Amino acid sequence: MEFVKLSDGNKLPIVGFGTYQLTDKEVCKKAVLDALKVGYRLIDTAESYANEEFVGEAIRESGIPREEIFVTTKVFIYNAGYEKCKKAIDDSLKRLGLDYIDLYLIHQPFGDYYGSYRAMLEAKKEGKIKSIGVSNFRPDRLVDLCMNQEDKPVINQIEINPFDQNYKEESIMREYGVAPEAWAPFAEGKNDIFHNEVLSEIGKKYGKSVAGVILRWLVQRGIIVLTKSTNIERIKENFNIFDFELSKEDMEKIKELDTGSSQFFNHYDPDTVKMLNNLHRN
Numbered sequence: 001m002e003f004v005k006l007s008d009g010n011k012l013p014i015v016g017f018g019t020y021q022l023t024d025k026e027v028c029k030k031a032v033l034d035a036l037k038v039g040y041r042l043i044d045t046a047e048s049y050a051n052e053e054f055v056g057e058a059i060r061e062s063g064i065p066r067e068e069i070f071v072t073t074k075v076f077i078y079n080a081g082y083e084k085c086k087k088a089i090d091d092s093l094k095r096l097g098l099d100y101i102d103l104y105l106i107h108q109p110f111g112d113y114y115g116s117y118r119a120m121l122e123a124k125k126e127g128k129i130k131s132i133g134v135s136n137f138r139p140d141r142l143v144d145l146c147m148n149q150e151d152k153p154v155i156n157q158i159e160i161n162p163f164d165q166n167y168k169e170e171s172i173m174r175e176y177g178v179a180p181e182a183w184a185p186f187a188e189g190k191n192d193i194f195h196n197e198v199l200s201e202i203g204k205k206y207g208k209s210v211a212g213v214i215l216r217w218l219v220q221r222g223i224i225v226l227t228k229s230t231n232i233e234r235i236k237e238n239f240n241i242f243d244f245e246l247s248k249e250d251m252e253k254i255k256e257l258d259t260g261s262s263q264f265f266n267h268y269d270p271d272t273v274k275m276l277n278n279l280h281r282n
């Protein structure tokens with residue numbers, strides 16, 4: 001496994017396991033336990049995924065020492081603001097059954113996230129959080145936040161996949177020492193990605209699947225990537241990407257698949273802002 005060193009000195013594995021949509025207790029626990037057995041040591045959850053309890057149970061049941069596992073969770077818009085975020089951090093710690101969170105992210109750049117950021121800085125001083133980051137911050141909001149904080153976010157978790165490659169956003173993040181982390185590397189299967197001709201052809205050359213090619217492409221860009229699967233074979237396949245290297249030509253070929261836009265939503269669209277603000281915890 002390769003590791004990425006963050007601007008605050010902490011480090012995390014470059015490939016992690018995501019738990020979005022794993023709302024069933026047994027399914028979630030099994031997937032996280034399988035991932036830990038395979039060797040994943042970065043687990044990504046969020047208060048809005050409603051599975052922090054299951055993730056925490058799986059971590060304890062794995063028997064792996066706490067300090068060997070890197071746990072990320074996130075505060076959603078409904079808990080934005082200083083007071084609400086302070087409580088959200090304590091609630092996440094309780095649900096996870098942990099003494100500290102390795103990385104705490106502002107899930108969406110809406111609501112009083114400056115207030116949340118203050119609560120996060122305080123929690124970091126108290127040892128409840130080791131690293132602070134954001135998610136889904138487009139360049140305008142990210143630059144504004146970075147220019148107004150001494151203690152800058154160390155990660156921005158955004159959508160990055162072959163159809164939405166975000167090279168420009170990546171370079172802006174790097175300018176501020178913010179490490180990019182990719183969500184939905186497979187675009188959740190959209191556009192028949194697993195049968196994409198270009199990616200399949202490249203995969204054949206290296207004896208790898210489309211999924212392997214995509215993950216390798218991200219790792220070669222130095223991007224931390226989260227993958228999610230409930231299938232043990234695919235969990236293994238997604239981890240087994242350190243025994244080959246894509247050529248420069250193949251990296252360039254993948255560039256041609258970029259559509260320059262999200263496969264999910266546009267954070268600049270008022271309807272997206274309304275939709276996200278209307279989401280509430282069940």
Ligand SMILES: NC(=O)c1ccc[n+]([C@@H]2O[C@H](COP(=O)([O-])OP(=O)(O)OC[C@H]3O[C@@H](n4cnc5c(N)ncnc54)[C@H](OP(=O)(O)O)[C@@H]3O)[C@@H](O)[C@H]2O)c1
Binds near residue numbers: 187189209
């Ligand atoms: N910050 C955010 O706003 C945000 C948003 C979305 C996601 N995330 C994080 O990023 C993680 C990954 O994103 P995601 O789960 O949305 O999407 P994704 O990783 O792009 O796609 C997941 C889908 O791909 C399938 N899959 C996984 N490995 C495969 C393989 N090797 N071959 C074929 N199919 C495969 C899975 O099905 P099976 O389970 O059946 O294998 C699953 O349906 C999430 O779990 C979450 O932790 C964050």
